[in-house]
Amino acid sequence: DSGVTQTPKHLITATGQRVTLRCSPRSGDLSVYWYQQSLDQGLQFLIQYYNGEERAKGNILERFSAQQFPDLHSELNLSSLELGDSALYFCASSLSGRDYNEQFFGPGTRLTVL
Amino acid sequence: AQKVTQAQTEISVVEKEDVTLDCVYETRDTTYYLFWYKQPPSGELVFLIRRNSFDEQNEISGRYSWNFQKSTSSFNFTITASQVVDSAVYFCALSGNNAGNMLTFGGGTRLMVKP
Numbered sequence: 188d189s190g191v192t193q194t195p196k197h198l199i200t201a202t203g204q205r206v207t208l209r210c211s212p213r214s215g216d217l218s219v220y221w222y223q224q225s226l227d228q229g230l231q232f233l234i235q236y237y238n239g240e241e242r243a244k245g246n247i248l249e250r251f252s253a254q255q256f257p258d259l260h261s262e263l264n265l266s267s268l269e270l271g272d273s274a275l276y277f278c279a280s281s282l283s284g285r286d287y288n289e290q291f292f293g294p295g296t297r298l299t300v301l
Numbered sequence: 302a303q304k305v306t307q308a309q310t311e312i313s314v315v316e317k318e319d320v321t322l323d324c325v326y327e328t329r330d331t332t333y334y335l336f337w338y339k340q341p342p343s344g345e346l347v348f349l350i351r352r353n354s355f356d357e358q359n360e361i362s363g364r365y366s367w368n369f370q371k372s373t374s375s376f377n378f379t380i381t382a383s384q385v386v387d388s389a390v391y392f393c394a395l396s397g398n399n400a401g402n403m404l405t406f407g408g409g410t411r412l413m414v415k416p
Contacts, residue, residue, distance in 0.1 A: 189345070218402065229390060230406040243403050277346060280400060289336065290404060292346035 190214065191293035193278050199299045205266040208296045212259055212280030218242065219261040220281070220290060221253055225274035236261055237283070268300045303328045305395050305407035311415045314383055322378045322410045324393030330354075332380065335376040336394040336404065346392070352376065383414045 190213035200206055212219050214269035221233040234258060236255035247253075250268075255261045275295045281288035304327040314320045326335065337349040350360065352369050360367045364381045380387055390411045394404040 220403065222404075229408050230404075232403040232405070235403060245403055259396065275344065279346075280389075283402075289351045290350050290402070291348060292338070294345045297344075 189291040191278060191280050191291055193276075193293035193296050195296060196294065197297050197299075199301065200268060201301055202268055202270060204268050204300075206268065206298065207280075208263040208265070208276055208298075210261045210263070210278030210280075210293060212261070212278075212284060212292055215292075216280035216282055217259065218281045218283060218288075219255055219259070220279040221247075221261070221263050222277040222292075223254065223274045224295070225271075228274075229266045230277075233263070266296070270275065270300050273298055295298065303330075303333075303381075303395050303397055303405040305393050305405055307391075307393055307407035307410050309410045310408065311411045311413070313415065316385060316414055316416050317382050318414075319379060319381050320383050320410065320414075322380075322391050322393075324376045324378065324407060325337065326374050326376065326393070326395045328397050330397035333395060333397040336396070337367065337378050338392045338394060338406075339389045340392065340409070341389040344371060349378075349391075380412075383412075385414050387414055388412060388414045 192211045212294045220235045224230045233247040235243040253263045277295045279290040279292045281290045306325045333354045335352045339347045366379045368377045390409045392409045393407040
């Protein structure tokens, strides 16, 4: 158990809908990262937050957004869902946003868009 | 741009065999870190090791060992005396001295250890 929690574990929804994925980092970690794992794209970095502020952005679609709250939990919002958004979404946390701390991953949320 | 290549998409071995998973990386950063993660069938990503670009010493942890060679931009992972529980997908990843701490992952190598 990495100490990172993600809810829900599974999510099934329809095209065009909007969903919110939630992540709680390990106790003491200030940085949260979101990654997407799909069959065609592999594991891709989406976005990073550090202590409430966006730190880095990767291949995140405009339909997707995220935020980190004062209690350091984070939410990833996916809207206007398409079939291709079906993937495993991981949240990871690290102590800080620099110094190449190892990132500890949550169990993931499996999103299925029908 | 950073890139990680794991040329072996799938490897199958018999229990107790040694197996090496290859990882080749590309980066223009002078300071960077390399990682290995394990993804068992249950799906979670488990951190295995972190190595910085200034430390080329090999590392051994039980049956696991890692060989970092800057000259060939490789960071290979060897499992000695493999066991069925080692069956998983293994990912090599790279983090450079960019604004954040994002990981660039390779495509992964699926290791199947048969009894």
